[in-house]
Amino acid sequence: MRVLVTGGGTGGHIYPALAVIRALQQVDDQLEVLYIGTENGLENKIVTHEGLPFKHIEIAGFKRSLSLENVKTIMKFFKSVSISKKYIKEFQPDVVIGTGGYVCGPVVYSAAKMKIPTIIHEQNSLPGVTNKFLARYVDKVAICFEEARSYFPQQKVVLTGNPRATEVASTLKTGKSSLGLNPHKKTVMISGGSRGAEPINDAFISMIKAYEKADYEVVFVTGDKHYESIKDRIEHVEQLKNVHILPFISNMPQYLVNMDLFVGRSGATFLAEVTALGVPCILIPSPYVTANHQEFNARSLTDHGGGVLLLEKELTGERLYQEIEKIMNDDQLRLTMQNTSKQLGIPDAAQRLIKLMNEIIEKK
Known part of the structure; x- marks a missing residue:
């Protein structure tokens, strides 16, 4: 052909x-x-x-x-x-x-x-x-x-x-310990994409002390250009045990398949990966894209119960923390989101x- x-x-x-x-x-x-x-x-x-x-x-x-x-x-x-x-x-x-x-x-x-x-x-x-x-x-x-x-x-x-979903659907769980994570704890990933998203980064950092005391771990992906400045803003960053700060993840599916919750943007290709793996989500669509299409993408998942929609204009550190706590402390809710997400995936x-x-x- x-x-x-x-x-x-x-x-x-x-x-x-x-x-x-x-x-x-x-x-x-x-x-x-x-x-x-x-x-x-x-x-x-x-x-x-x-x-x-x-x-x-x-x-x-x-x-x-x-x-x-x-x-x-x-x-x-x-x-x-x-x-x-x-x-x-x-x-x-x-x-x-x-x-x-x-x-x-x-x-x-x-x-x-x-x-x-x-x-x-x-x-x-x-x-x-x-x-x-x-x-x-x-x-x-x-x-x-x-x-x-x-x-x-x-x-x-x-x-x-x-088609991107086909490539990630067969991703196997490698075990959280191989990723440097505690295998006995649930894990949340927060990421604004490869370039990062300043509003998401700011919201997370404002509550970082609460996350450090949570009974789940957090993988916080800052985006390359924000990494150094964010480390400078966080007190005693070298002493963090519950929060793992990374500038960028190249093998995202390998991490995603091990996550109990993802927080971030709602690009179409990324949503294909998330639904293929059935990962519960809190989606914060970028309002800066053409025709606001990320919000439409997000609603295609969240309107069916596969995740939670949080608009950037409503985003605060406290609100984000509350939404994460609600989902991470409710095993049945996460299971429902996971099953719904997989049903929407192809x-x-x-x-x-x-x-x-x-x-x-x-x-x-």
Whole structure:
């Protein structure tokens, strides 16, 4: 099979693409892949590091107000359509899949116009502008949340889930002691993501003395850029026994599968990991993302009882501590959250997406 993949801008668009590529590689030893992204985007660094063939186009997003930049963006779009068609003719893909971001626009549009089987994959419960535009042209729309279904042509929509879930679903508990944790205590992880989230960090630090006396342990992930300043703010940081402070975790699933509760943001790919593992959550959506989509993502889990929603505008150290205490002191509540989360997860997402790809290839 020859598969052309496109998606970029954020890890939330890139990692699901890589997950489905890896799943395809396991079932097709003749697989050929081409990835199209932007030269300066995060996808260039990540995809080339994976050793995958990569080509780039130049594209940008539309401004929300009338602007000369939008005229330039339109010109870039049509230029990128021309370049994309050239790449497609050279590669001759059996199927093209777009996982989101502006770069998908010209690539998937070109493929659809060339009558090549096309799929877009929407990770969020509130779809992005590019995927809503492309939905009218593609063969199928793969979604991760039922809440996204109403934004697309109903006959095209298929619930597949996020391929990233497939990669983490088989993560085995390694034992808390191997992670430097007390195997006899429950554990909470608090993290604002790889870059960290200052409001979450501040809320936790304001109550750190209470956490140090709790009957559960806390893994506090500050984010790289906040690590040193946070250590400077905490008195006697070297004497902490119940709170483990880390700048960043690269093997997040290995930690997550051992957690009794997670506190943090609600990016789509991360929620795929959480539901695949069935980890109870307190979700604090970032209010700084496009169209507030993290809150919509969070509600897709919390409205069903798989976690608790805490908006950043309501976040205080005391409120966060109370919510954590409530969940950590109620074994039945955590078990209910865990079971609900797993029911909402789709651990075979990559296989579902591959099946969908094969179906549209056969129909063409």
